Amino acid sequence: MAEFEPVLTARWGNPDAASIDGYLETGGYQGLRKALDMEPDAVIEEVKASGLRGRGGAGFPTGTKWSFIPQNTGKPVYVTVNADESEPGTFNNRELLERDPHQLLEGAIICAYAVRCHTLFVYCRGEFVWPGTVLERAVAEAYDRGYLGEDIQGSGFDLDVMVHRGAGAYICGEETALLESLEGYRGQPRLRPPFPAVEGLYKSPTVINNVETLSCVPHVMDRGASWFASIGTEKSTGPGIFSISGKVERPGNYEAPMGTPARELIEMAGGIRGGKRLKAWTPGGSSTPYLTPEHLDTPMDFDSVQAAGSLLGTKAMIVLDETDCVVDATLRFTQFYAHESCGKCTPCREGTWWMERVLRRMEAGHGRTEDIDLMHDVGQNMLFKSFCALADGAVSPIDSSIKYFRDEYEEHVRLGRCPLKDEGRPRLEAASPRSGGTTGETAQELPEGRELSLGEVLA
Amino acid sequence: MTEAGHLRVPQWQTGQLAPVAAAREDVEGPVLTGDARRLAERTIAKYPVRRSALVPLLYLVQSEVGWVPRQGMREVAEILGLTTAEVEAVATFYTMLKLHPCGKYVVSICTNPSCALLGGRALYERAKEILGEQCEHITPDGMFTLEEEECLAACDKAPVLAVNYLFYDRVSQELLERMIEGIRAGHVPEAARGGVPGELKDVSRTLAGMGSQTPPQPDTVPAGEGEGGGAPGG
Numbered sequence: 001m002a003e004f005e006p007v008l009t010a011r012w013g014n015p016d017a018a019s020i021d022g023y024l025e026t027g028g029y030q031g032l033r034k035a036l037d038m039e040p041d042a043v044i045e046e047v048k049a050s051g052l053r054g055r056g057g058a059g060f061p062t063g064t065k066w067s068f069i070p071q072n073t074g075k076p077v078y079v080t081v082n083a084d085e086s087e088p089g090t091f092n093n094r095e096l097l098e099r100d101p102h103q104l105l106e107g108a109i110i111c112a113y114a115v116r117c118h119t120l121f122v123y124c125r126g127e128f129v130w131p132g133t134v135l136e137r138a139v140a141e142a143y144d145r146g147y148l149g150e151d152i153q154g155s156g157f158d159l160d161v162m163v164h165r166g167a168g169a170y171i172c173g174e175e176t177a178l179l180e181s182l183e184g185y186r187g188q189p190r191l192r193p194p195f196p197a198v199e200g201l202y203k204s205p206t207v208i209n210n211v212e213t214l215s216c217v218p219h220v221m222d223r224g225a226s227w228f229a230s231i232g233t234e235k236s237t238g239p240g241i242f243s244i245s246g247k248v249e250r251p252g253n254y255e256a257p258m259g260t261p262a263r264e265l266i267e268m269a270g271g272i273r274g275g276k277r278l279k280a281w282t283p284g285g286s287s288t289p290y291l292t293p294e295h296l297d298t299p300m301d302f303d304s305v306q307a308a309g310s311l312l313g314t315k316a317m318i319v320l321d322e323t324d325c326v327v328d329a330t331l332r333f334t335q336f337y338a339h340e341s342c343g344k345c346t347p348c349r350e351g352t353w354w355m356e357r358v359l360r361r362m363e364a365g366h367g368r369t370e371d372i373d374l375m376h377d378v379g380q381n382m383l384f385k386s387f388c389a390l391a392d393g394a395v396s397p398i399d400s401s402i403k404y405f406r407d408e409y410e411e412h413v414r415l416g417r418c419p420l421k422d423e424g425r426p427r428l429e430a431a432s433p434r435s436g437g438t439t440g441e442t443a444q445e446l447p448e449g450r451e452l453s454l455g456e457v458l459a
Numbered sequence: 460m461t462e463a464g465h466l467r468v469p470q471w472q473t474g475q476l477a478p479v480a481a482a483r484e485d486v487e488g489p490v491l492t493g494d495a496r497r498l499a500e501r502t503i504a505k506y507p508v509r510r511s512a513l514v515p516l517l518y519l520v521q522s523e524v525g526w527v528p529r530q531g532m533r534e535v536a537e538i539l540g541l542t543t544a545e546v547e548a549v550a551t552f553y554t555m556l557k558l559h560p561c562g563k564y565v566v567s568i569c570t571n572p573s574c575a576l577l578g579g580r581a582l583y584e585r586a587k588e589i590l591g592e593q594c595e596h597i598t599p600d601g602m603f604t605l606e607e608e609e610c611l612a613a614c615d616k617a618p619v620l621a622v623n624y625l626f627y628d629r630v631s632q633e634l635l636e637r638m639i640e641g642i643r644a645g646h647v648p649e650a651a652r653g654g655v656p657g658e659l660k661d662v663s664r665t666l667a668g669m670g671s672q673t674p675p676q677p678d679t680v681p682a683g684e685g686e687g688g689g690a691p692g693g
């Protein structure tokens with residue numbers, strides 16, 4: 001850990017790095033240069049050899065995904081960057097867009113070159129008005145300097161990039177819903193197969209990758225697959241950005257090798273707020289089952305987290321301390337899923353709706369002991385019985401909270417109220433101090449957003 | 460279902476969906492004229508298939524009117540060769556397309572757990588108190604629409620508040636009160652990132668893709684390809 005040098009966040013302390021000059025001065029577009037000198041298939045091989053796995057949640061090997069793209073079908077090939085980041089607790093894509101947009105762009109261009117795509121879309125979450133604008137500026141700069149457009153850097157390779165803004169729907173992060181949305185339909189998932197690699201955007205072969213995944217790619221090309229694979233664990237290679245929020249002293253994005261134990265990551269974030277005890281945490285956002293203090297030594301890689309009974313997901317750790325009510329947090333997550341279910345399949349649409357009602361009754365103190373099993377039953381009728389993974393994600397907080405915190409549900413029933421609601425508690429806790437940033441020896445203080453002061457607001 | 464803006468209520472509190480306004484408001488057309496019409500054509504030309512421009516065009520309507528009335532949907536349908544029902548089906552799916560008159564400033568407050576743990580809900584309640592009963596629709600002065608927001612992907616800066624989707628970090632109740640007072644008096648404070656938020660119309664223009672200076676050439680999709688690509692289960 002001590003010798004880890006940040007890779008993906010290395011430029012975050014440098015506000016100039018968002019511009020193309022700042023990016024070029026700090027080694028930018030070197031990976032692309034190397035890639036353009038290689039055969040496209042050799043680029044795919046290099047990415048395969050790096051062991052890079054998708055950071056969007058599923059952990060699918062990136063090089064393998066690219067190699068599925070059939071060539072010479074008579075149809076164009078598309079690449080779509082998934083910048084729809086909306087999984088509760090997840091916030092590294094936003095910061096990657098704001099602080100280092102060219103890194104993403106370079107990775108995306110390399111991907112397009114490897115799969116022989118000439119039109120690339122970035123599907124940018126609608127609420128990301130500013131991150132999307134930063135990216136649009138980067139795109140314009142890249143055109144200006146010959147990193148996009150015709151004959152990129154004299155290589156004969158042409159690529160156009162277009163930023164498409166979403167309009168507020170979590171489900172559009174699911175890859176097939178994203179394609180539907182980009183085609184101008186309601187963002188509802190498609191049945192697979194056919195997979196997007198064969199029939200994606202406009203029924204053409206399509207690669208969809210996450211922002212962090214593609215941000216890794218320039219480094220794989222520049223420093224080589226074996227260097228990348230030397231970081232992290234055997235099956236989860238490279239660095240990763242862990243989003244840590246909730247009851248820690250310094251919430252923020254922390255870069256560390258894949259497989260870093262959860263305990264170390266929470267320590268990087270300053271430990272639990274106010275010296276309290278940890279109660280529960282999610283390893284990968286709201287869709288991944290809660291874990292407990294017992295699991296703190298779990299290495300944060302795909303396989304170890306799965307072995308611990310959860311999922312690595314988007315590496316987003318939401319931390320609850322001993323004063324937080326798990327039933328209440330679960331209720332709020334469930335409301336999220338009930339609101340964001342696209343409504344296409346019955347188990348998900350109805351299941352999330354009913355779960356929300358039962359949980360609200362429970363939290364309000366009108367729950368019955370049978371409700372606990374009822375919720376578990378409803379969950380079993382949703383799990384793996386729906387069109388997409390949203391439904392499975394919705395079951396995660398419920399099932400895992402029953403598994404680890406059944407007594408807390410029972411306590412709600414017994415007392416007829418939430419045991420942790422304390423009227424004396426301040427309604428708004430003091431704001432947390434500044435956020436984290438990069439880690440390791442070269443840990444840096446990041447320039448923060450503008451902090452608004454009371455005085456200046458008053459007209 | 461992903462509800463349109465007018466259905467948004469503080470669900471964590473009541474769980475009740477507000478009744479849909481019985482008679483939908485509308486405006487007299489046309490709404491896309493002159494410049495806007497040309498921008499619409501330019502937007503469509505950026506995409507390999509015309510229909511992809513549907514949401515951007517609805518944003519364009521929103522940038523003209525301040526929300527998306529049925530008249531706008533009819534015009535977009537006509538431009539894209541779709542039925543109004545097809546356009547409406549899409550418009551009602553997305554929360555950022557506003558189907559009722561909205562305040563100049565949409566105030567969104569995140570109440571997802573990472574923000575809730577640090578006071579997001581209390582902040583929302585306070586905003587409701589200050590802005591009054593109708594604020595989830597539009598305040599009587601036409602200035603604000605309050606929305607409860609799902610995770611805004613800025614959980615490290617909890618609790619997060621956004622004004623027309625530019626974010627303010629770690630907002631206290633006191634700051635919220637001053638911000639609202641300030642905006643009412645014509646002084647919109649600068650966001651944490653991205654400068655001073657414009658009115659919803661201005662932001663909608665950016666979202667329609669007008670900030671982008673890079674119209675790529677229409678692609679070479681073989682004629683007819685992809686037009687039917689939206690059939691679920693395709």
Ligand SMILES: Cc1cc2nc3c(=O)[nH]c(=O)nc-3n(C[C@H](O)[C@H](O)[C@H](O)COP(=O)(O)O)c2cc1C
Nearest residue numbers: 054055056082084085086173174175209210213389
């Ligand atoms: C409900 C749902 C929401 C998702 N949201 C996102 C998202 O916001 N961003 C993302 O990159 N992947 C998201 N995914 C995963 C994508 O479907 C897809 O696996 C991913 O973008 C692939 O990129 P990767 O291989 O680089 O990880 C979501 C999946 C589901 C089921």
Ligand code: SF4
Nearest residue numbers: 342344345348386388
């Ligand atoms: S599981 Fe839920 S979100 Fe996914 S397709 Fe079905 S209804 Fe839609």
Ligand code: FES
Nearest residue numbers: 569574610611614
């Ligand atoms: S929970 Fe509020 S921004 Fe993520």
